[in-house]
Amino acid sequence: MTVSDRSIKDAEEAGERLLAEHLSDDPFAAAFKATRMPMIITDPRQADNPIIFSNAAFSTLTGYAREELIGRNCRLLQGPQTDKAVVAQIRAAVEDERSLAVDVLNYRKDGTPFWNALFLSPVRSQAGDVIYFFASQLDFTRMKERQSELAAARSLAEEEVARRTKDLRDALEAKTLLVHEVDHRVKNNLLTIASILKLQARLTRDDTVRRTLHSVLGRVEALSTVQRKLFTTADVEHFDGADFARDLATDMIGAVRRDDIELTFNLSPVLIPATKASPLAFILHELVADAVRRGLGDGGGKLHLCVERLNGQFHIEMRDTAGARDAGGEEKDFSRMILETSARQVGATITREINGSETVVDVLLPVDSHGEGKTS
Known part of the structure; x- marks a missing residue:
């Protein structure tokens, strides 16, 4: 009898002795044989800790017949991609006579890999000596594959999110560049118009025409001011x-x-x-221009401007001491028409009160909870 045959014979005899300790109607023996969970028992007292018993479920899992398993070490399940670090953990647990739960890539007899959730535990005698090692296995290959699929899907999703984020960032940068380019051209156009109006006002000999040109010029300059405010900050969608x-x-x-x-x-x-910039520019311009026409431009006086958030609304209050005299004729009527039209565009309400020489104008414009005007 060769050494190998002797080892197999010793393992078989050890398994028979183990079963002999449990009667055929012993629940342990019956459960061990009948359970669908793959299980084996090894004998650490023999050389190389061989398998001395395995159940039918273990043969079904690995493809090895019971006769091919008895007397051999569990390393026969290892293969080319089995993690050596995990193998070292199993070896250390056996040497230290302690339990271990670990996931290991094993191979069936036909060479196909499977992921094995291995639980290893020492069995001790009444004296406390380790006489057997009990090991159960669970094939969780499908779960592992599912985890890999989920990880791959998550990676693809993260890549897609990163790509879309980059696309959005690039689009935002392109939009910002475009907006600033448009702003540059608008400012140039407004400056050109203002220059033409100034030149025409200087050349004309008609006082009425001159006053009309200066009136139009003031409104163009109001638009230029709000345009400058819109594009001198990073936020091109709002202004203070x-x-x-x-x-x-x-x-x-x-x-x-x-x-x-x-x-x-x-x-x-x-x-x-920003969508309310132009109407608001006209509202403020007409209010100040009205105070100047009524007397500030001729006799001076006081002008007080209050801007605040009041009861959830954007509030403008203008107080002047220009008096209540009627001034402006057609210009006054035209100014009132611009004021009323601009107020309707932004949903603003305008009230005027005269107390002696003081005129008080209140403008209320709806704003949302974040302090930004609602879109009309």
């Missing part, structure tokens, strides 16, 4: 209404060239969407 109101009023009163006009402000930042 208070900041714009201050600049516009300062420029208009400065153009009157009177030292006896006292201009004061009470301003709080309120974001307004």
Whole structure:
């Protein structure tokens, strides 16, 4: 008898002794043989810790007949892609006589791989000595493949998200460049129009024409001011209404060239969407221009401008001491028409109150909960 035959014989005898310890009607023996979970028992007291017993489920899983398993070490299930680190963990658990749960890639007799959820546990005698190792297996190849599929799908999704994010970022950058290019051209066009109006106003000998040209020029410059505000910040979709109101009023009163006009402000930042820029520019321009026509341009006085968020609305209050005299004729009527049209465009309400020499104009414009004007 060869050494190999002797080892197999010893393993068979050890398995028979194990079964002999349990009667045929012993629940342990019956359950071990009948369970659909693959199970084996090894004998660490023999050389190379051979398999001494395996159930039918283990043969079904691995493709090895019981006769091919008895007397051999479990390493016969290892293959070319079995993780050596996992094998080292199993070996260490056996040497340390401790339990271990680990996932390992094993191979069937025909060479096909399968993922094995291995549970290994020592069996001790009453004296505490390890006399057997019990191992159960669970084929979770499909679950592992599913995990790989999910991981691949997640990777593809992440790649797609990254690609779409890059596309959106590129589109946003292109849109921003386009917007700024359009802004540049609009500003150039407005400057050209303003230059033509100034030149025509200087050349004309008709006072009525001159006043009309200066009136149109003021509105063009109001548009230029709001255009500048829209595109000097990173946010091209909103602008600060208070900041714009201050600049516009300062420029208009400065153009009157009177030292006896006292201009004061009470301003709080309120974001307004770019879609409301032009109507708001016209509203502010007409209010200041009206105060100048009624007396500030001739006799000076006080002009106080308040911009704030009030009860969920964008509030503009303008107080002046220009008086209530009727001035402007056709220009006044035209200005009122622009004011009313602009107010309708943005859903604003305008009220006017006269207290002696003081005129108070209130403008209320709806804004949303984030401080940005609602789209009309």
